[in-house]
Structure formats: C-alpha cells, structure tokens
Amino acid sequence: MKTKPHKPSVKDVAKLAGVSLGSVSRALNGVANVSPEVRDKVMQAMATLDYRLNHAARTLRSRSSHTVGCMLTDVTNPLYARLYRMFEERFRAAGYMVMLANSLNRLDWELDILSMFHSRGMDGVIIAPGFERNARVLAAIDQLGIPAVVLDRDTTARQDHVMFDHEKGVKAAVQQLVDLGHRRIALLVGAAANRPMRRRIQGWRAGLVANGIKADRSWLVRLPSATAPAGEAVQQLLALRDAPTAIVTLGTSVLADVLNTLNAAGLQVPHDVSVVSMGDPDFARSYRPAISAVIVDSEAAAEQSCQWLLQRMQGETLAAPRRVLLPVQFVDRASCAPPPSRVR
Amino acid sequence: MKTKPHKPSVKDVAKLAGVSLGSVSRALNGVANVSPEVRDKVMQAMATLDYRLNHAARTLRSRSSHTVGCMLTDVTNPLYARLYRMFEERFRAAGYMVMLANSLNRLDWELDILSMFHSRGMDGVIIAPGFERNARVLAAIDQLGIPAVVLDRDTTARQDHVMFDHEKGVKAAVQQLVDLGHRRIALLVGAAANRPMRRRIQGWRAGLVANGIKADRSWLVRLPSATAPAGEAVQQLLALRDAPTAIVTLGTSVLADVLNTLNAAGLQVPHDVSVVSMGDPDFARSYRPAISAVIVDSEAAAEQSCQWLLQRMQGETLAAPRRVLLPVQFVDRASCAPPPSRVR
DNA sequence: TTGTAAGCGTTATCAG
DNA sequence: CTGATAACGCTTACAA
Numbered sequence: 001m002k003t004k005p006h007k008p009s010v011k012d013v014a015k016l017a018g019v020s021l022g023s024v025s026r027a028l029n030g031v032a033n034v035s036p037e038v039r040d041k042v043m044q045a046m047a048t049l050d051y052r053l054n055h056a057a058r059t060l061r062s063r064s065s066h067t068v069g070c071m072l073t074d075v076t077n078p079l080y081a082r083l084y085r086m087f088e089e090r091f092r093a094a095g096y097m098v099m100l101a102n103s104l105n106r107l108d109w110e111l112d113i114l115s116m117f118h119s120r121g122m123d124g125v126i127i128a129p130g131f132e133r134n135a136r137v138l139a140a141i142d143q144l145g146i147p148a149v150v151l152d153r154d155t156t157a158r159q160d161h162v163m164f165d166h167e168k169g170v171k172a173a174v175q176q177l178v179d180l181g182h183r184r185i186a187l188l189v190g191a192a193a194n195r196p197m198r199r200r201i202q203g204w205r206a207g208l209v210a211n212g213i214k215a216d217r218s219w220l221v222r223l224p225s226a227t228a229p230a231g232e233a234v235q236q237l238l239a240l241r242d243a244p245t246a247i248v249t250l251g252t253s254v255l256a257d258v259l260n261t262l263n264a265a266g267l268q269v270p271h272d273v274s275v276v277s278m279g280d281p282d283f284a285r286s287y288r289p290a291i292s293a294v295i296v297d298s299e300a301a302a303e304q305s306c307q308w309l310l311q312r313m314q315g316e317t318l319a320a321p322r323r324v325l326l327p328v329q330f331v332d333r334a335s336c337a338p339p340p341s342r343v344r
Numbered sequence: 345m346k347t348k349p350h351k352p353s354v355k356d357v358a359k360l361a362g363v364s365l366g367s368v369s370r371a372l373n374g375v376a377n378v379s380p381e382v383r384d385k386v387m388q389a390m391a392t393l394d395y396r397l398n399h400a401a402r403t404l405r406s407r408s409s410h411t412v413g414c415m416l417t418d419v420t421n422p423l424y425a426r427l428y429r430m431f432e433e434r435f436r437a438a439g440y441m442v443m444l445a446n447s448l449n450r451l452d453w454e455l456d457i458l459s460m461f462h463s464r465g466m467d468g469v470i471i472a473p474g475f476e477r478n479a480r481v482l483a484a485i486d487q488l489g490i491p492a493v494v495l496d497r498d499t500t501a502r503q504d505h506v507m508f509d510h511e512k513g514v515k516a517a518v519q520q521l522v523d524l525g526h527r528r529i530a531l532l533v534g535a536a537a538n539r540p541m542r543r544r545i546q547g548w549r550a551g552l553v554a555n556g557i558k559a560d561r562s563w564l565v566r567l568p569s570a571t572a573p574a575g576e577a578v579q580q581l582l583a584l585r586d587a588p589t590a591i592v593t594l595g596t597s598v599l600a601d602v603l604n605t606l607n608a609a610g611l612q613v614p615h616d617v618s619v620v621s622m623g624d625p626d627f628a629r630s631y632r633p634a635i636s637a638v639i640v641d642s643e644a645a646a647e648q649s650c651q652w653l654l655q656r657m658q659g660e661t662l663a664a665p666r667r668v669l670l671p672v673q674f675v676d677r678a679s680c681a682p683p684p685s686r687v688r
Numbered sequence: 689t690t691g692t693a694a695g696c697g698t699t700a701t702c703a704g
Numbered sequence: 705c706t707g708a709t710a711a712c713g714c715t716t717a718c719a720a
Contacts, residue, residue: 009713020691025715033689050487055464056403057713060696065400076425085420085446097460100444102429116441120399143394231630256627263632283600283627286575288607353697364707369699377705401697404712 017045069117086302147312161323167203169328174207186244230257245339251279270337289334361389413461430646491656505667511547513672518551530588589683595623614681633678
C-alpha cells in the first residue's frame with residue numbers, strides 16, 4: 001500500500017521491463033539500434049504502467065518543443081479560422097502541435113505573444129502581425145532565431161513571406177465592372193493599415209486609372225473595422241451626387257450590411273447597383289443574386305506556409321528568404337450587370 | 345571572441361549580477377524574501393543579457409505548464425471562435441496560455457488530443473468532446489487527473505459542466521410561432537448526436553406537444569452537417585402536402601440557404617413563411633426582415649468556464665463537480681408573423 | 689546493441 | 705534574506 005501515486009517515468013518503465021533507461025528512450029523514439037525483444041518489453045511495460053511521456057522534459061533536453069506558434073489578428077475572422085484549421089491538420093501530421101494566439105491588433109499583445117513564443121521554445125512560427133511596420137515587432141520577429149513564415153504582410157523581416165495578390169484580384173473586378181459600363185465604382189475596406197487593405201486600394205485605383213477614370217476620394221470608404229456596422233457608410237455613398245453604380249466591399253458582416261442597406265433603399269442588385277465581395281462568405285454563393293467575389297486561395301496559402309516552415313524546421317538551411325505571391329481570383333457571379341441608364 | 349552564442353540562462357544572470365542562482369529565481373518569480381538591492385541587480389542583468397526564461401525547464405521543475413488545453417469541434421464555427429477568443433483573453437490575464445485543438449468530430453483525433461493534453465502537462469482543460477458518450481473518451485477525460493470544464497455536452501465525467509438551455513430557447517420560439525397561429529413548424533438541425541442537437545429537438549417537440557400538436561417526423565430535417573448545403577432539404581419541405589408555415593433552423597450557412605431557397609421559390613418572409621435562426625450569425629440582424637433568433641450567451645459561458653477552471657487550477661479543492669444551465673433567449677425580430685390564410 | 693552517466697535550465701529545500 | 709545543492713524526466717554521448 002504505497003501512498004505514492006507517482007506518475008510513471010522512463011525509470012519505472014526501465015525497471016519493469018528489466019532494461020536500462022537509455023533503451024527505453026531509444027525504443028520510445030524509434031531511434032536506431034533497438035533489438036525487437038527490448039522494444040517489445042519496453043512497449044509492454046509502458047502499456048501496463050500507462051506511461052506518458054513528459055513533454056517538458058523532452059523539450060528541455062532535446063531543445064525542441066515540437067510546437068509551432070501561430071499569431072493571427074483574430075480567429076473570429078473566417079479566413080483565419082480556416083487557415084488555422086489547415087495549419088493544425090498539416091502540422092499534426094508532421095508531429096507538431098500548433099499554438100494559436102490572437103493579437104487583436106494590439107501592439108502590446110503582439111509583442112507579448114512573440115516573446116512568449118520565444119520563451120516557450122517554439123520550433124517555428126507562422127505570423128500575420130498587425131503592426132507590420134513597427135520596429136519593435138520586426139526586431140522581435142528576427143530575434144526569435146527560429147524559422148518563420150509571414151502571412152500576407154509586407155514586412156522587411158528576413159523570413160519567408162506567403163502573400164496574396166489582392167491587387168490583381170481587385171483590379172480584375174474593377175475591370176469587369178468598367179467593361180460592363182460602370183464608371184463610378186466604390187470601395188469599402190477596413191481602416192487597418194495592413195497589406196491586404198493597402199493592396200486592395202491599389203488594385204481599385206489601378207483598375208480605374210487603367211481606364212482613364214479618376215479615383216474619386218469619396219468613393220473610397222474606410223470602415224473603422226471589418227466587423228463594424230457599415231450601413232451608414234453605404235447610405236452616405238448612395239446619397240452622393242455622383243453616387244457609385246457599383247460597390248466593391250469587404251465580405252462577411254460588411255457585405256451583409258451593404259446588401260441590406262441596398263434592399264432597404266429599394267435598390268436592386270444588380271439592376272440598380274452591382275456588388276462585388278472581397279472574400280467569399282458562406283452566404284455569398286447562395287444569395288440571390290449570387291454575389292461576385294474576389295477570392296483568395298486559403299488552401300494554397302496554408303500548403304505553402306506549412307511546407308516552407310517544415311522544410312526550415314527540419315534543418316534544411318536554405319540561404320535566402322523566399323516569397324510567393326498567390327493568385328487571387330475574381331469570380332463573376334450574378335451580382336454584376338450594366339449600370340442603370342445614365343439618368344437616375 | 346567566444347564562438348558560443350549560448351542563450352543566457354539564470355546562471356549567466358547570476359554571475360553578471362554577482363548573486364546566487366537561487367536569488368535570481370526568487371527575483372524572477374517575485375517570490376517572498378528578496379532585498380530590493382538584489383532584485384534590482386538581477387533585473388538589470390536580465391535586461392542587459394536579454395534573458396528569456398526557459399519555459400520547458402520551469403514546467404519540468406515546478407510541475408505546472410501554465411497552459412490550459414481547449415478542445416473544440418471546429419473553430420471554423422463562429423460560436424467556438426468567439427468562445428476561444430474569450431478564453432484566451434481571460435486566461436492570458438491570469439497568466440495562462442491556451443492551447444487550442446479541433447477534434448473535427450473524429451474519434452481518433454479526440455483521443456489523441458486528450459492524450460497530448462496529458463503528455464504536455466496542461467494545468468486544466470476546457471473541452472466540448474464530439475463523442476460525449478464514448479467510453480474511451482470519458483475514460484481519457486477522467487484519467488487526465490487535472491481540472492476540467494465540459495462545455496455544452498451531456499457527459500458522465502466527474503467534472504464541471506457549463507451548458508446552454510437550448511431546450512427552453514427553442515421551445516419559446518415554437519411557442520411564439522404557435523401563438524401567432526402556426527401549427528406546422530419545421531426544425532432543421534445537424535445529424536451529429538450531441539447535446540445541442542438533442543436538446544433542440546426536445547425543445548421543438550415539447551413546444552409542439554404543449555400545444556396539442558403532433559410533431560410530424562417529416563418536419564424534422566437532419567442535415568448531414570452544419571455546413572452542408574441545405575437548399576434541397578428546404579425544397580423538399582416546401583413540396584410537402586402539409587408544408588410547414590414556419591422553419592426553425594441552424595444559423596450561418598444553413599440559414600443563408602433557407603432564406604435563399606425561400607426567395608427562389610417566390611415565398612416572402614415572414615408573409616408566407618416565418619423563420620427562426622438558432623444562433624445569431626452576422627447577417628441575421630441586418631437582414632430584411634431581421635431574423636428572429638434563439639441566442640446563447642457565449643460571454644456568460646466563457647466567463648463561467650474560466651472562473652471555474654481558474655478556481656480549481658489555483659488549488660481550491662472543491663468536492664463535487666458543479667453544473668450550470670445558462671439561459672438561452674428567444675429574440676423575436678421581424679421574421680415571424682401569422683401564417684398565410686388557411687388555403688394556399 | 690545496450691548500459692552508464694552527464695547534463696538541459698529551472699525551482700525547491702536546506703543550511704547558514 | 706541568501707547561497708549551495710539536489711532534484712524534475714528526459715536525451716545523448718560514450719563505454720562496454
């Protein structure tokens with residue numbers, strides 16, 4: 001009747017199996033040179049003791065936590081949620097856990113998270129910093145001293161970058177609208193000063209300029225956040241003397257607000273106003289009319305990020321940081337049509 | 345010119361500060377009995393060395409990882425995403441990181457995750473197992489030997505349970521519909537055999553029975569998954585000889601499908617068909633008409649879960665497992681109205 | 689192929 | 705209040 005419930009350790013396993021400590025470890029790690037007999041004895045002992053490896057000890061000794069850190073702005077954003085799920089799946093298959101952290105666009109949190117990734121000995125990180133231009137953030141990233149992939153951010157960090165070609169996608173959408181006869185095209189984006197927003201604006205501007213249209217400032221609406229109500233902004237847009245005949249907008253809740261504000265104003269899509277969503281929320285496809293969208297390939301981004309990070313974590317010492325620009329597609333569905341006849 | 349970039353350890357800090365190892369540790373942990381002088385010297389040394397605590401070593405020695413595991417079905421579900429974010433925020437404030445894992449309704453993953461939580465020495469867990477009735481899962485939970493909170497699952501595990509009163513919420517919705525004159529009320533839920541689905545069905549049934557209405561099997565639709573297209577199911581419902589005049593449905597993509605199928609069939613909400621959403625997606629509020637919804641209080645759930653878990657992790661040895669049933673509200677908006685006159 | 693022993697970087701226990 | 709010193713549970717040389 002020992003009063004020591006004592007979690008079993010390698011030592012206990014070794015004793016029960018009648019082998020040495022080292023052999024247990026070797027068997028455990030499937031490492032070279034273990035005779036089948038020893039292996040079996042060890043396995044059996046582990047089973048009867050219900051032995052569980054102590055991960056902290058392994059990490060301390062082997063200097064590898066088999067964990068990758070993932071810093072995103074907010075998992076509540078469906079795109080990030082999907083990405084995270086794919087990361088998790090791929091890394092798990094490779095024997096890594098992923099530790100998620102949301103920075104919520106707060107500088108102090110972002111620095112905290114990075115520092116914590118360091119302290120917890122992440123083997124690598126995938127990050128989409130909200131403060132891509134902040135010197136302290138950049139310094140923190142480089143000081144990590146581990147492989148990193150930067151996701152869709154314009155950063156000067158010497159790391160691999162996986163990015164979306166938002167500019168081309170939005171430009172294609174604008175081009176299609178112009179081809180349909182639109183001249184007054186609005187853009188609804190978030191106020192955050194990050195790459196996706198900047199590039200979308202550039203794409204919009206480029207699309208207009210390429211067709212000899214001046215990009216009117218009043219058509220560019222910067223929402224305080226991607227989740228803020230957008231109804232009022234849309235109303236203001238519609239009240240403009242030169243009201244836009246087409247709207248390119250953020251997806252999810254902003255798109256919903258746009259659609260409903262249009263409805264409430266008695267305007268029909270696409271007859272009165274054409275609409276393009278940046279991002280492809282659940283309801284865009286099944287909405288009537290189906291909403292045309294600028295779509296990023298999240299699967300490709302996840303695949304590329306994981307592959308690159310795994311490569312680097314598994315010791316391939318590749319010199320230069322790499323970067324890839326993933327294509328962004330414009331999918332024309334039923335929400336774009338020629339503008340109403342000139343006079344309104 | 346030492347070729348040893350050697351990450352600084354407490355030892356280095358101690359040497360530089362001219363104090364002993366123990367003092368550094370004590371200063372580091374803000375623990376009792378450190379003279380201000382020593383503390384300052386240590387702090388300064390840490391700063392100049394850019395010292396970072398090695399979390400693995402601390403975990404190994406102190407037997408606490410300051411990490412809580414969080415197992416959910418899928419963060420891609422907006423409710424779970426919100427919950428996770430709140431968990432993260434609260435636990436961070438208390439000095440814990442949270443490690444997220446999606447079980448994706450796969451038994452083997454679920455067991456893996458639980459075992460990994462064990463092996464990685466989580467101090468506590470919050471879990472919503474997909475296989476709430478599975479003996480192995482239950483065993484794994486109890487063998488964890490650490491505080492746990494079970495989220496919205498009917499489990500026999502001897503742990504704290506935080507649950508939503510789906511039944512009451514759905515029943516209230518049904519009652520409101522009956523009061524408006526509806527007799528044929530459909531329910532669209534997922535096929536998963538978990539508590540939320542079961543309770544919703546019970547609430548629906550109870551609401552009908554309480555009003556002397558027989559719950560017709562053909563009005564109960566079980567979608568293969570909460571993200572599967574639901575258009576066809578809705579069409580079948582509408583084609584029924586006794587087609588329902590009201591639909592209570594899962595939110596997010598299913599709700600979108602319902603709305604659009606109704607639109608496509610030329611039916612108006614709420615004139616021809618009333619609609620209630622279970623869950624409150626972004627677009628429900630701003631949709632025209634605004635969609636009535638059965639709403640869970642995710643904030644309350646997060647608050648309760650975190651508070652209970654923190655209590656237990658911080659050593660309060662409370663005997664019995666606790667459970668709470670959080671109220672679920674029916675919010676009537678504009679999508680419910682009397683059914684069309686008898687003849688259609 | 690296997691056993692032995694030396695750490696990994698902390699915290700905890702004791703003396704002083 | 706501070707300084708030595710022994711763990712924590714594992715991996716990894718190195719010897720046998």
